[in-house]
Amino acid sequence: MNSTAITALASPSELHSPIDRELKRAAGYARAEKSEATRKAYMSDFQQFALWAQDRELTVLPASPESVAAYLADQASCGAKPSTLGRRCAAIQYVHGRGDHPNPIADPRVKAVMRGIRRTHGVAPKRTAPATAERIIAMAPQPDGSLATLRDRALLLLGFAGAFRRSELVTLDVEDIEEGAEGLRVTIRRGKTDQEARGAVIAIVRGEIACPVAALWAWLEAANITEGPIFRRVRRGDHVQAERLSDRSVADIVKVHAQRVGLDPTMFSGHSLRSGFLTSAARRGATLFKMMATSRHRSVETVTAYVRDQELFKDHAGAGLL
Secondary structure (H helix, E strand, O other), X not given: OOHHHHHHHOOOXXXXXXXXXXXXXXXXXXXXXXXXXXXHHHXXXXXXXXXXXXXXXXXXXXXXXXXXXXXXXXHHHOOOOHHHHHHHHHHHXXXXXXXXXXXXXXXXXXHHHXXXXXXXXXXXXXXXXXXXXXXXXXXXXXXXXXXXXXXXXXXXXXXXXXXXXXXXXXXXXXXXXEEOOOEEEEEEOOOOOOOOOOOEEEEEEOOOOOOHHHHHHHHHHHHOOOOOEOOXXXXXXXXXXXXXXXXXXXXXXXXXXXXXXXOOHHHOOOHHHHHHXXXXXXXXXXXXXXXXXXXXXXXXXXXXXXXXXXOOOOOOOOOOOO
16 A cells, blocks of 8 residues: 555544544655655656646556657657656656556566667766865855855865765754864764665864864854754845755855856866765775765765776876887
């Protein structure tokens, strides 16, 4: 029984019996299976398919495998990336599952179309430029009396030093920070690969040239933030808002300060902070274990790619041959 079915059983206007109350609780847990952000993303992606199908007078729900296969082929021919189409397939599957409809994505014909799209168009992701240590030192703005500047400096330096995903960075609260002699202990309540909220604690070491610890406290003290969200919106006139920044804001801040120091902003994103840390750590010879302790990657292969990139020319087999 999926979450929709459970919710339907628990939807009478008056719930008096013990089983009704338990069904209502069950419906709440079923809804928590996916995060609110994930559900919104799925519905947005499904809407893209729904509009396409309606324009062609095709049944949206349940959708036939033929309709989905045709949709994927059409979108691929229009330039949609395989990763985007894979995400839309997940959305179509999710919506059909919620309604107890047959899953068209499981049909061999749909799977064959997706394999063909991946083989034809390739699946190599577009890589953003890493905000390496030397870049992040330049990108982190020097204090100029503006609260937004202090916030951006703290966000860039902390985001780099902790190899944070942008979603993790903006969900940090003051209560998640503990300072010690060597630096900060930061508790990450939930991450992209930790949907069950087991949590993780990482260390942020102090810096000699651009210290993330000092930058963080400078921002918090100047903004008079003692609890709740760390990274917040700053309105004109240096008015600090209660709401936290969005993850999109992190990408925007990275781009703004990349451009400020003469870098191409289109090459940078929120992920540049995370990839910049791993690239810089690999360049300095950090071990995979230590890199993964900070980045919290589950795949050794992913982190190994950063090391491999930095060692392409080290002890090269062709050195001295020509």
